[in-house]
Amino acid sequence: MKRGLSAPLRKWMAHVSVCEKCSYENSFPIDGGNYDNAGQVSGKIKTILKDMGIGNNVVRMVAVITYESEINIVSYARQGMIRLHVLPEHIEIEAVDEGPGISDIHLAMQQGWSTATDKIREMGFGAGMGLNNIRNFSDIFHISSDVGSGTRLKMIIHIQQEQNC
Amino acid sequence: MTLQEIRDLLNADILTGGNQMQAEVISAFSADMMSDLLAFGSAGSLLLTRMTSPQVIRTSDILDIAAIVMVRGKIPPPEVIQLADELNVTILATRFLQFEAAGRLYANGLRGNIDQADERHAAV
Numbered sequence: 001m002k003r004g005l006s007a008p009l010r011k012w013m014a015h016v017s018v019c020e021k022c023s024y025e026n027s028f029p030i031d032g033g034n035y036d037n038a039g040q041v042s043g044k045i046k047t048i049l050k051d052m053g054i055g056n057n058v059v060r061m062v063a064v065i066t067y068e069s070e071i072n073i074v075s076y077a078r079q080g081m082i083r084l085h086v087l088p089e090h091i092e093i094e095a096v097d098e099g100p101g102i103s104d105i106h107l108a109m110q111q112g113w114s115t116a117t118d119k120i121r122e123m124g125f126g127a128g129m130g131l132n133n134i135r136n137f138s139d140i141f142h143i144s145s146d147v148g149s150g151t152r153l154k155m156i157i158h159i160q161q162e163q164n165c
Numbered sequence: 166m167t168l169q170e171i172r173d174l175l176n177a178d179i180l181t182g183g184n185q186m187q188a189e190v191i192s193a194f195s196a197d198m199m200s201d202l203l204a205f206g207s208a209g210s211l212l213l214t215r216m217t218s219p220q221v222i223r224t225s226d227i228l229d230i231a232a233i234v235m236v237r238g239k240i241p242p243p244e245v246i247q248l249a250d251e252l253n254v255t256i257l258a259t260r261f262l263q264f265e266a267a268g269r270l271y272a273n274g275l276r277g278n279i280d281q282a283d284e285r286h287a288a289v
Contacts, residue, residue: 039223043252046227056208056229063227064203071199071220123220129200136204 024086038074042067069095101147175259182255192278217241
């Protein structure tokens with residue numbers, strides 16, 4: 001820090017530097033049906049957050065949320081993407097896909113309800129717990145869907161102060 | 166309990182992570198559905214599973230699982246072992262069935278990370 005700066009300016013500059021360090025935004029495309037790579041994007045996101053110094057609990061929550069979202073896109077959609085936006089106090093995740101959509105969201109959110117194919121079950125998924133896991137690991141969870149068009153999930157996870165960068 | 170002790174108790178082969186045998190395992194659980202694993206798994210715990218798919222490796226990596234024990238003599242294909250190597254996921258393989266493997270570990274002091282599902286999970 002330069003000596004000549006006033007105290008308020010020094011404080012502001014310190015704040016900016018923390019924010020820049022803690023901020024990150026990126027979108028990751030995901031191909032529907034590409035089971036071989038299912039999980040790659042969430043693995044990448046986990047590494048990014050760890051490298052940013054985000055606390056283990058938050059990293060784990062985001063990793064589970066993005067992994068379940070990624071598996072849903074691979075399993076059910078033609079294509080999609082996960083957008084990650086890290087801010088100093090919270091992390092926003094959006095999972096957007098182009099696919100068949102969900103006609104009854106209330107039913108889809110019930111545990112045990114699933115339209116999984118044999119291929120999905122072979123991988124160990126399709127127990128009807130994915131959306132519930134995503135909701136349980138999120139501080140704020142929102143789902144919307146248009147039949148024939150696609151599904152959009154938005155999740156927010158708060159970063160506790162001591163876990164901040 | 167160390168991975169070496171677990172290896173001895175289960176007469177297991179090391180498929181990956183041979184340099185991790187002194188690592189301490191704090192608890193264990195058993196799951197075959199990945200969503201169960203994601204719901205109940207915890208960092209530093211041992212996973213007993215019948216699954217040998219790439220997804221069991223990726224899910225274990227996401228959760229920072231200490232090691233996977235693949236039971237009843239199932240050996241994953243080479244590409245799965247390679248993926249585990251890349252992601253630093255340790256795999257042991259035992260011929261014991263899942264119940265027997267879990268029983269031997271429990272009898273020697275290793276405990277589950279969660280002993281009962283809560284009401285939300287029990288509904289499935």
